[in-house]
Amino acid sequence: MASHKSALKKHRQDEKRRVRNRQHASRLRTQVKKFRKAVASGDEKAARELLPETLSLIDRTAKLGVLHANAAARSKSRATLAVNKLSSPTR
Template identity: 40%
Template sequence: MANSPQAKKRARQNTRRQEINKARRSRIRTYLRKVEEAIASGDKDAAASALRAAQPELMRGVSKGVLHKNTVARKMSRLSSRVKAIG
């Protein structure tokens, strides 16, 4: 347990940041799920627009430190290739 004042403050900050990061991660997952559902339905236009909506959200996750840059690059690459492959 935190004893010094700075350790107590750090603990408070960590819990606050944890809530913010959890919300951001959840939001990103929602956007990714929308892309996955559009791909599964086979609607290329819907999938492409869902991917366009998800990309800035993913990049925001990188800039805020929630996700690693290479993770997001890999996800976007794989999703875009799957959207492109829809007949």
């Protein structure tokens, strides 16, 4: 266990941040799972309704530093492509 005052404070801060980050990450994973389920089932209407909420949550999670900015951009791009693929006519 840490013995310096500053190390103890850092430990407390890290623990608070870890808990907060887990909450945000869990909420994001749940939303992404709902979105992917809608896409996988081919339900374009549901996927289009979930897309803005999912993208917003990805942005907020990246802003908080839980998700890397490039990972967020990649996820948003892939989500948008998935929805667009549902609406495009198949060849």
